[in-house]
Amino acid sequence: MKSENAMKRRQFLKGTLGAASLVALAGCDNLTQSGWFPSILGMAEKLTDRVQRTITPTKALAKEYTEADLSVVFPANGNTNPGTEEYDNMLRNNFADWQVAIDGLVSKPTIFSLAAIKEMPVRTQITRHDCVEGWSAIGKWTGVPLGDLMHKVEPLPQAQYAVFHCADVDYQGTPYYESMAVQDLFHPQTILAYELNGRPLDVPHGAPLRLRFERQLGYKHAKYVTRIELVESLTGIGGGKGGYWEDQGYEWYAGI
Amino acid sequence: MTSLAENLQDTRSLAHDAVVPQNEAAVPTLPTSCVVVKERLYRHSLPVRLGHWLNLVCLFILIMSGLQIFNAHPALYWGDRSDRDRPLLSIRPVRTEDGNIRGITTILGHSFDTTGVLGYSNGSGRAFPSWATIPGGRWLAMGRQWHLFFAWVFVVNGLIFTVYALMSRHLTRDLAPTGKDLGGIGKAVKDHIRLRHPKGDEAGRYNVLQKLAYLGVLFGLAPLIVLTGLTMSPTIDAAFPWLLTIFGGRQAARTIHFIACSSFVGFAVIHVSQVMLTGFFNNIRSMITGWFVIKHEGVSHEV
Numbered sequence: 001m002k003s004e005n006a007m008k009r010r011q012f013l014k015g016t017l018g019a020a021s022l023v024a025l026a027g028c029d030n031l032t033q034s035g036w037f038p039s040i041l042g043m044a045e046k047l048t049d050r051v052q053r054t055i056t057p058t059k060a061l062a063k064e065y066t067e068a069d070l071s072v073v074f075p076a077n078g079n080t081n082p083g084t085e086e087y088d089n090m091l092r093n094n095f096a097d098w099q100v101a102i103d104g105l106v107s108k109p110t111i112f113s114l115a116a117i118k119e120m121p122v123r124t125q126i127t128r129h130d131c132v133e134g135w136s137a138i139g140k141w142t143g144v145p146l147g148d149l150m151h152k153v154e155p156l157p158q159a160q161y162a163v164f165h166c167a168d169v170d171y172q173g174t175p176y177y178e179s180m181a182v183q184d185l186f187h188p189q190t191i192l193a194y195e196l197n198g199r200p201l202d203v204p205h206g207a208p209l210r211l212r213f214e215r216q217l218g219y220k221h222a223k224y225v226t227r228i229e230l231v232e233s234l235t236g237i238g239g240g241k242g243g244y245w246e247d248q249g250y251e252w253y254a255g256i
Numbered sequence: 257m258t259s260l261a262e263n264l265q266d267t268r269s270l271a272h273d274a275v276v277p278q279n280e281a282a283v284p285t286l287p288t289s290c291v292v293v294k295e296r297l298y299r300h301s302l303p304v305r306l307g308h309w310l311n312l313v314c315l316f317i318l319i320m321s322g323l324q325i326f327n328a329h330p331a332l333y334w335g336d337r338s339d340r341d342r343p344l345l346s347i348r349p350v351r352t353e354d355g356n357i358r359g360i361t362t363i364l365g366h367s368f369d370t371t372g373v374l375g376y377s378n379g380s381g382r383a384f385p386s387w388a389t390i391p392g393g394r395w396l397a398m399g400r401q402w403h404l405f406f407a408w409v410f411v412v413n414g415l416i417f418t419v420y421a422l423m424s425r426h427l428t429r430d431l432a433p434t435g436k437d438l439g440g441i442g443k444a445v446k447d448h449i450r451l452r453h454p455k456g457d458e459a460g461r462y463n464v465l466q467k468l469a470y471l472g473v474l475f476g477l478a479p480l481i482v483l484t485g486l487t488m489s490p491t492i493d494a495a496f497p498w499l500l501t502i503f504g505g506r507q508a509a510r511t512i513h514f515i516a517c518s519s520f521v522g523f524a525v526i527h528v529s530q531v532m533l534t535g536f537f538n539n540i541r542s543m544i545t546g547w548f549v550i551k552h553e554g555v556s557h558e559v
Binding site: 013017021022024025028029032038040041042043044045047048052055056057060061062063065069071072073075128130131132133134135136137138214215216217245248249250251255256 | 316317320325326328329331336337338339340387390391392395396397398400401402404405407408486488489490491492493494495497500506507510528532536
């Protein structure tokens with residue numbers, strides 16, 4: 001008798017716990033679909049941004065590795081070929097006509113040819129690329145520090161963000177773009193790279209020029225960069241969230 | 257705020273709402289060994305109770321949103337890189353020769369067919385099934401939003417608890433094992449295996465295995481899961497490169513994070529079964545209202 005009761009009780013408890021977790025789960029999905037709850041969740045991003053910036057020295061370098069640490073295969077994610085007619089023409093010409101315009105809130109808007117960029121002082125770094133999906137790959141990147149380009153164009157004091165416009169569009173024709181805070185442009189490891197592992201960038205990895213924004217996740221590292229626009233606010237550009245992936249719901253601050 | 261041990265004495269006096277029949281109580285010559293006396297004890301202080309339930313919410317959400325994030329790249333590695341040909345663990349849908357899709361879980365080179373739960377469930381190829389993830393559907397961006405918000409709640413809750421536990425002496429009085437406790441570990445293990453749980457006054461305080469389990473989770477597992485989570489942050493790695501050194505790399509930290517998560521699940525399973533075995537409603541009530549009931553059986557007692 002007693003053990004039968006105990007069993008009944010145990011079954012009841014199991015049932016209750018199971019039902020409670022199902023209700024909680026359904027509740028979570030309802031909250032996700034609501035308008036107000038995700039905006040509360042989004043407050044964590046601003047907190048993380050503020051706290052991480054406070055505890056991380058401005059010039060603290062992402063760990064640099066050795067040649068022995070290089071990934072044998074460096075996966076290419078996102079768009080792996082812009083595939084537009086304009087890009088294909090550039091590719092056929094070995095990107096001899098590729099240019100990057102730096103404009104917006106700068107004193108001296110300038111158009112840099114790929115050749116001019118390659119003549120500037122070089123920085124090479126072996127760093128770890130951390131994808132938002134969870135994987136990591138180590139590659140050797142060579143390019144020009146963005147800070148050097150900024151010293152030439154002289155950002156105006158009201159410039160808050162640099163927006164990177166790219167040559168690629170998604171399957172719906174939405175152009176890819178990214179952005180970062182102006183202060184991050186001057187980090188020594190923030191470079192416009194034109195080589196991976198000692199060879200010119202190939203198409204899947206962003207030929208001929210892509211951003212390396214070490215200390216943040218991979219989706220911030222814009223490929224196929226054609227224009228860098230300095231702005232005061234991200235509103236009105238693309239979906240207004242500061243990047244192609246940000247417009248899809250990913251955080252603008254991708255330090256974690 | 258009073259601690260558990262203090263309350264044991266404070267509340268001793270208001271104990272005897274005994275289930276002693278009136279007529280028996282009136283006859284003092286009867287043996288008292290058959291008497292059952294219930295004693296109420298204020299067991300859990302308010303900060304402990306709030307922290308406990310907030311932890312439950314956080315862990316529920318963190319684990320399930322964590323599995324959503326895991327699903328975006330369902331494999332684990334050691335070191336800094338993820339060399340895809342050398343995972344320690346992977347959970348993937350695999351198409352067999354006859355055209356069916358099976359969920360295959362591979363651990364250290366050993367493969368298991370886990371179709372229906374891991375790798376392939378409800379007609380879709382996904383590592384963990386939709387009933388185990390937040391949100392239910394495949395949605396990495398939203399999984400991260402949930403995870404990183406409740407990670408903050410979990411950390412702040414943990415810090416507040418730590419300060420409280422130190423200042424109220426909850427830590428030293430209730431959680432720290434005494435020398436006598438540690439000497440009795442062998443017996444405690446044997447008793448737990450036989451499902452013989454402490455009774456009477458002994459049930460009013462944490463036993464040695466409880467103390468070690470709680471201390472291990474609060475000051476071992478919880479900091480470990482937070483630090484390995486932070487080691488996956490490229491900005492934190494730039495600020496504190498030693499994190500990569502102590503955990504063996506970013507992908508190793510991700511693996512340890514996953515193992516720590518599994519340990520939390522294991523703890524929760526044992527914790528909840530102990531709660532059930534030692535009086536579910538009494539335990540739950542004490543974690544909601546603070547009040548715990550101890551039964552004294554067969555003790556000679558002046559009524």
